[in-house]
Amino acid sequence: MLIDDLRGMFYIMLKDLHAYYFKPPNISWGILLPLAFVLAFAIRDPGNLDNLIPGLLALTLLFGASSMEAIVIAFERRVGALERLLLAPVRLPALLAGKILGGVVFGLVTTAVVLILVLFRYGLGGVNWPLLFVAMLLSATAFAAMGALVSVAVKEVFEAQTLANLFRFPMMFLGGVFVPVASLPPVLRIVAHALPLTYTVDALTVAMAGGPWSAAGLDLAVLAGFSLAFFVSATWTLARRVG
Amino acid sequence: MTELIPAIRMTELTKRYGPPGSGQLAVDRISADVQPGEVFGFLGPNGAGKTTTIRMLTGLSRPTAGHARLLGLDLAHDLPRIKKRIGVVPETSNLYDELSAFDNLVFAMRLYGVPRRERAARAAELLARFRLTEQRDKPFARFSRGMKRALTIAAALAHRPQLVFLDEPTTGLDVVSARNLRQMIAGLREEGITVFLTTHYLEEAERLCDRIALLVRGRIVAVDTVAGLKAQVQEFIAVEATLQNEDGSVAVRRLIGESVPALLRDVLQQADAERQRIVSVNTIQPSLEDVFVQLTGLDAEVMQVEKGGKGK
Numbered sequence: 001m002l003i004d005d006l007r008g009m010f011y012i013m014l015k016d017l018h019a020y021y022f023k024p025p026n027i028s029w030g031i032l033l034p035l036a037f038v039l040a041f042a043i044r045d046p047g048n049l050d051n052l053i054p055g056l057l058a059l060t061l062l063f064g065a066s067s068m069e070a071i072v073i074a075f076e077r078r079v080g081a082l083e084r085l086l087l088a089p090v091r092l093p094a095l096l097a098g099k100i101l102g103g104v105v106f107g108l109v110t111t112a113v114v115l116i117l118v119l120f121r122y123g124l125g126g127v128n129w130p131l132l133f134v135a136m137l138l139s140a141t142a143f144a145a146m147g148a149l150v151s152v153a154v155k156e157v158f159e160a161q162t163l164a165n166l167f168r169f170p171m172m173f174l175g176g177v178f179v180p181v182a183s184l185p186p187v188l189r190i191v192a193h194a195l196p197l198t199y200t201v202d203a204l205t206v207a208m209a210g211g212p213w214s215a216a217g218l219d220l221a222v223l224a225g226f227s228l229a230f231f232v233s234a235t236w237t238l239a240r241r242v243g
Numbered sequence: 244m245t246e247l248i249p250a251i252r253m254t255e256l257t258k259r260y261g262p263p264g265s266g267q268l269a270v271d272r273i274s275a276d277v278q279p280g281e282v283f284g285f286l287g288p289n290g291a292g293k294t295t296t297i298r299m300l301t302g303l304s305r306p307t308a309g310h311a312r313l314l315g316l317d318l319a320h321d322l323p324r325i326k327k328r329i330g331v332v333p334e335t336s337n338l339y340d341e342l343s344a345f346d347n348l349v350f351a352m353r354l355y356g357v358p359r360r361e362r363a364a365r366a367a368e369l370l371a372r373f374r375l376t377e378q379r380d381k382p383f384a385r386f387s388r389g390m391k392r393a394l395t396i397a398a399a400l401a402h403r404p405q406l407v408f409l410d411e412p413t414t415g416l417d418v419v420s421a422r423n424l425r426q427m428i429a430g431l432r433e434e435g436i437t438v439f440l441t442t443h444y445l446e447e448a449e450r451l452c453d454r455i456a457l458l459v460r461g462r463i464v465a466v467d468t469v470a471g472l473k474a475q476v477q478e479f480i481a482v483e484a485t486l487q488n489e490d491g492s493v494a495v496r497r498l499i500g501e502s503v504p505a506l507l508r509d510v511l512q513q514a515d516a517e518r519q520r521i522v523s524v525n526t527i528q529p530s531l532e533d534v535f536v537q538l539t540g541l542d543a544e545v546m547q548v549e550k551g552g553k554g555k
Contacts, residue, residue: 001323004356011353019341080337084398087301088354089326242303 001091008090012098013105021068021106029067030110034059041178053118054204055177058139058197060114062168065107065140069147070164073099073238074157086242093235096148100231103144104137111136126210135203135216138223142196145230152238176201196226248315250406250437251277251300255309258295258461269295271461272309277454279405282428282438284452286445288541292461293441294334297408300439301331314405327355330399330407334414336391340384344375344394347383348401355402369397373427389420396427406437413447425451449531459539472534479537481527482506486519493522499533 020026038056042049076082085095150164173179174188175197181189192198203219206212258270270292277283285293298304300311302322311318313325338347348366357365370376373393378386386394392412399407412428413421428451431438442448448455449469456466465472481499488494496513500506503526514521535541 004323004327007356008354011350015339015342015350018346019339079340080333080335081339083303083333084337084351085354086303087326087331089323089356090354091323 001089004089005091005094008085008088009094009098009101012085012090012095013101016072016099016102017105020072021102026068026106027110030064030106031060031113033063034114037172037178050122052178053122054201054208055175056118057111057114057136057204057208058175058200059172059177060111061107061136061139061200062143062171062197064110065103065143066147066150066164066168068106069100069103069144070150070160071157072102073148073151074154074160077241078155078157082242092239092242093231096152096231096235096238100141100144100148100234103147104140107140107143108136111140126208128207128210128212131211131213131216132204132207134220135200135207135223138220138227139196139200139203142200142223142226142230145227145234146196149230149234149237152234152241171195171197174198196223199223199226247279249276249312250279250281250314251275251283251439252312253296253300253309254311256296256299256306256311257308258292258299258304259307269461270299270306273456273458273461273463274309275456275463275466277437277439279437280432280435281453282432282440282451284448284455285439285441285458286443286448286452286455286535287441287458288443291458293443293458294410295461296458297331297410297439297441301329301408302326327402328405330402330404332392332396332399332407332409332412334410336388336395338383338391338395338398341382343380343382344370344386345379347394348398351398351401357402365401369401372430373397374423387420389416389423392416392420392424393427396424400431400436404436406439407431409438409440411441411443413442413444421447445530445532445535455531457535457538459541465534465538469531472531472538473529476529476534476537479529479533480506481529481533482510482524483527484510484514484524485522486514486517487522489518494519497533499529499536 034056037059038052041052073082146167147164150167151160154160154163174184174192175195176192177197181192181198184192199219199222203216203223206216253273253275255272255274256270257272259266259268261267273296285296287293295304299306300313300318302318302325314328316325318325339350342350345366348369349362352362352365367376370379373396375390375394375397378390383391383394396409396412409428413424416424425447428438428440440451452469454466454468455472457464465475467475479499479501480503481497482503484496484498486494486496496510498506498509507524510521510524
């Protein structure tokens with residue numbers, strides 16, 4: 001049964017990447033939107049560009065991993081295609097994991113493109129690469145799982161976009177991308193610490209500066225916790241919806 | 244002599260939506276066996292519980308009470324093993340719009356663990372069988388409704404299931420597509436595949452099915468072969484009257500009863516009341532439609548209502 005689940009996960013991921021993710025509009029949206037936001041801030045404060053790089057990567061991960069993820073399941077449920085997967089010999093958690101993996105891969109690929117652009121400007125030196133990769137992987141997983149939770153919680157595709165943006169936009173402005181969390185008012189600082197993006201920005205900042213694993217240990221643990229919590233909640237919600 | 248294990252055994256299978264007592268009883272304690280290799284028709288009007296029954300038997304919906312065994316396996320405990328051995332064609336053609344016909348079939352095979360070396364040949368074989376070879380690389384979104392139904396059936400057969408569920412396979416199709424599809428369904432019987440077919444088309448059930456269960460308001464009111472069902476009403480006679488209205492339009496009225504004189508009297512009275520001219524009156528053998536009317540107490544017209552708006 002485990003073999004069936006693993007095979008199902010893998011092929012559901014491949015199918016989603018082929019059918020939904022790797023389409024020109026998605027790629028451009030996943031890369032250009034974070035770049036546009038960062039450019040807007042960079043133009044206002046050109047001296048601060050270096051500090052925005054971890055935030056740029058974090059935003060790319062957030063939008064890349066969650067945008068399509070938040071739509072795909074709601075869309076497939078609406079057109080009946082999700083039923084095909086539910087009828088297959090693949091258990092529900094594996095089905096959902098396959099869906100989430102699609103978002104993770106797409107988030108990592110779009111972020112890798114932005115990272116390459118950044119490296120042209122700043123070079124390869126001084127980065128803790130293993131930490132950077134693990135931070136990106138855990139962040140993409142958390143954001144894709146968040147997208148999946150949004151997607152299974154709604155009935156219509158347009159509701160998924162609205163709900164996803166309800167989470168994403170506050171995260172963008174409170175998660176330390178443009179303004180350091182430490183400089184936020186106390187109430188907003190508490191809110192910021194409840195957002196996964198805050199931990200992504202923090203971990204990426206440590207990794208880009210070549211910092212040690214220990215400096216980002218808490219961030220990685222919290223991101224893993226968010227991933228698990230979103231995944232379990234999404235599985236439970238989907239089970240209730242289809243049962 | 245060894246007893247043949249039924250392909251499906253339903254025992255007191257029940258589905259209730261909503262809270263006990265006040266909820267809606269969609270399927271009410273149905274019991275029936277489907278034998279291996281037969282085409283078993285589940286015939287009933289819209290809302291009779293046909294799709295709900297399929298959803299329970301395929302693991303999409305949990306029965307409120309009762310149990311079922313498929314291919315000798317317990318539905319409640321062996322669902323993953325059952326899923327590997329069944330194919331399901333839902334009421335709505337639900338393959339992936341973005342994928343080509345070939346990719347849709349290959350994806351179906353991948354999910355069910357068909358070995359890589361067999362996939363391309365099996366996909367080509369299915370495309371040929373369903374007359375879709377020329378559409379191999381065309382996205383599913385650009386298929387006609389009939390072609391979508393055909394490819395959805397092909398996808399359900401991709402992993403060579405022993406038992407196939409077809410939920411209203413020809414609803415919404417044009418005459419030619421429906422006829423082609425019925426030929427394909429008849430071909431499944433020749434392969435020894437057990438078919439569980441729901442339909443609200445009486446003629447379709449009569450033409451395709453070895454045995455038929457009549458389902459009304461969630462309950463099975465009769466299960467038999469077409470001949471067996473007809474035998475249940477053989478003491479009845481049917482009269483078909485062609486009547487002309489005052490505006491020249493023609494109506495056909497069909498009555499069933501035990502005596503021809505009584506039926507003719509009814510025809511005359513109705514024609515008189517509605518100021519119709521009798522063009523012709525013929526006595527005929529009861530059809531499955533007449534059986535349905537007699538056994539269910541429903542008007543056969545409820546079966547003629549076309550389902551719509553599902554975007555098949």
